[in-house]
Amino acid sequence: xxxxxxxxxxxxxxxxxxxxxxxxxxxxxxxxxxxxxxxxxxxxxxxxxxxxxxxxxxxxxxxxxxxxxxxxxxxxxxxxxxxxxxxx
Numbered sequence: 898x899x900x901x902x903x904x905x906x907x908x909x910x911x912x913x914x915x916x917x918x919x920x921x922x923x924x925x926x927x928x929x930x931x932x933x934x935x936x937x938x939x940x941x942x943x944x945x946x947x948x949x950x951x952x953x954x955x956x957x958x959x960x961x962x963x964x965x966x967x968x969x970x971x972x973x974x975x976x977x978x979x980x981x982x983x984x985x
Contacts (some may be wrong), residue, residue: 899927900916900918901917902918902926903917904916904917905979905982907951907982909951911932911950912930912933914931914933914951915931915938916929917930923972926972926973926976927972928944928971930944930948945971946981948971949961949974951978955981955982957977957978957981959974959977959978959981961974
C-alpha cells in the first residue's frame with residue numbers, strides 16, 4: 898500500500914509542479930510528479946526527463962550519470978533534487 902509521505906510544490910518557468918512522495922515499502926520513497934494546469938494535476942509522463950530539466954533550470958548540478966557508477970534511478974535522483982530544492 899502506498900502511504901503519502903509528503904507533497905512538494907516546485908515553481909518552475911514552465912509552471913507549478915507537485916511531487917508526491919509515497920512509502921511503498923522500498924528504502925527510497927516512490928515519486929509521482931504532476932504539472933498543475935488550470936488548477937488540475939496532470940501526470941508527467943517521463944518523470945526522469947522532467948527531473949533532468951528541473952535540475953538544469955535550478956542549476957543544482959546533480960550528476961544523474963556519475964562516472965563511478967550506473968546512472969541514478971528516478972527515486973535516487975528525485976530524493977537528491979528534493980533535498981536541494983528544500984535547502985536541506
